[in-house]
Amino acid sequence: MPTAQHLRAQIEANLAARIPSALTPLPRVPSPVAPTGIREIDALLRGGFPVGAISEVVGQECSGRTSLALAFVAGMTQEGKVCAWVDVSDTLHPESAAALGVDLSRLLWIRCGVLPGTVTLTQSPQRGLRMTEKKPQVKPGLPAGGGGHPRMESKGLSTAVSDLLGPSVTAPRCAEALRKPRPEPRQASPQLTPFPAPGTNTGPKRKLWSRLEQGLKVSDLLLQAGGFSCIVLDMGSLPAEYALRVPLATWFRFRAAAERLQANVLLLTQHACSRNSAGLVLRLNPGNVDNYDSTVFTGLEHKAELTRQRFPQDNVFPLRKQPQSVQTAAWQTRTVWAGPR
Numbered sequence: 001m002p003t004a005q006h007l008r009a010q011i012e013a014n015l016a017a018r019i020p021s022a023l024t025p026l027p028r029v030p031s032p033v034a035p036t037g038i039r040e041i042d043a044l045l046r047g048g049f050p051v052g053a054i055s056e057v058v059g060q061e062c063s064g065r066t067s068l069a070l071a072f073v074a075g076m077t078q079e080g081k082v083c084a085w086v087d088v089s090d091t092l093h094p095e096s097a098a099a100l101g102v103d104l105s106r107l108l109w110i111r112c113g114v115l116p117g118t119v120t121l122t123q124s125p126q127r128g129l130r131m132t133e134k135k136p137q138v139k140p141g142l143p144a145g146g147g148g149h150p151r152m153e154s155k156g157l158s159t160a161v162s163d164l165l166g167p168s169v170t171a172p173r174c175a176e177a178l179r180k181p182r183p184e185p186r187q188a189s190p191q192l193t194p195f196p197a198p199g200t201n202t203g204p205k206r207k208l209w210s211r212l213e214q215g216l217k218v219s220d221l222l223l224q225a226g227g228f229s230c231i232v233l234d235m236g237s238l239p240a241e242y243a244l245r246v247p248l249a250t251w252f253r254f255r256a257a258a259e260r261l262q263a264n265v266l267l268l269t270q271h272a273c274s275r276n277s278a279g280l281v282l283r284l285n286p287g288n289v290d291n292y293d294s295t296v297f298t299g300l301e302h303k304a305e306l307t308r309q310r311f312p313q314d315n316v317f318p319l320r321k322q323p324q325s326v327q328t329a330a331w332q333t334r335t336v337w338a339g340p341r
Contacts, residue, residue: 053279
């Protein structure tokens with residue numbers, strides 16, 4: 001009686017012309033990774049962020065979210081690759097990025113919500129790129145500082161008062177009954193209040209929505225154009241009600257584009273919003289102040305927790321859940337004046 005191995009080999013030989021290795025499972029090839037620039041995070045992620053996937057870094061303010069992204073972008077630009085930073089809330093500080101080793105000549109910085117023509121970048125051989133803001137134009141008839149002398153503000157006041165106290169106003173009149181129109185009773189309308197038009201301004205909420213929409217459109221255009229090894233979408237300053245309203249089809253389209261281009265898409269948020277489209281979700285906790293020196297601020301100690309990893313770098317899947325200590329890591333950020341320890 002033939003064995004199972006003999007039968008499998010015979011079936012594969014008969015189907016070799018149409019289906020090569022029909023019954024032989026394909027070897028699992030680990031996905032490529034890019035180092036983050038922080039040794040503790042690379043050890044936790046077994047190499048770094050996965051290439052061709054969305055890596056979501058979730059954390060509150062002062063949790064090391066931006067420092068981790070800048071360290072990753074610094075390593076990419078030092079290798080000669082071009083990166084893009086989509087700044088939804090306009091919070092990136094170029095001087096701090098350059099201090100961490102980011103090559104600004106290889107970084108495309110998109111500032112959402114900034115009016116065109118208000119900010120220009122000038123380049124000098126000594127200091128590199130510098131950001132200069134244009135002063136607002138002074139309206140005719142107003143002083144340059146926005147205010148003036150009290151004498152200028154009261155100019156023409158006497159003429160206006162004399163017109164209000166003219167003879168037609170101050171002349172005596174006979175007493176007569178005043179007729180007050182009765183207000184008509186209001187009828188409750190069953191119609192609902194319509195949504196504001198796209199061109200109307202409804203305050204800060206509309207401003208946040210417009211910035212988020214602009215950031216998503218720009219990221220989509222960058223992924224379609226190609227040529228960027230890393231695209232950082234900084235949504236860290238947006239509340240959860242805005243980040244969670246992004247359709248899941250948008251993240252699925254970003255994941256497909258990143259996989260096609262083999263590019264890194266780094267998403268910075270306060271709450272996880274990409275769901276199943278994220279290949280990796282790293283949650284950062286607020287950092288503690290370094291107690292090395294009690295009088296001078298020298299740095300922060302951050303903690304990271306790996307909550308989701310779609311493509312593990314090893315082929316071994318444990319039957320039991322790993323302990324919590326294996327899925328966490330800690331690292332420290334030092335200030336410039338503190339120097340290396």
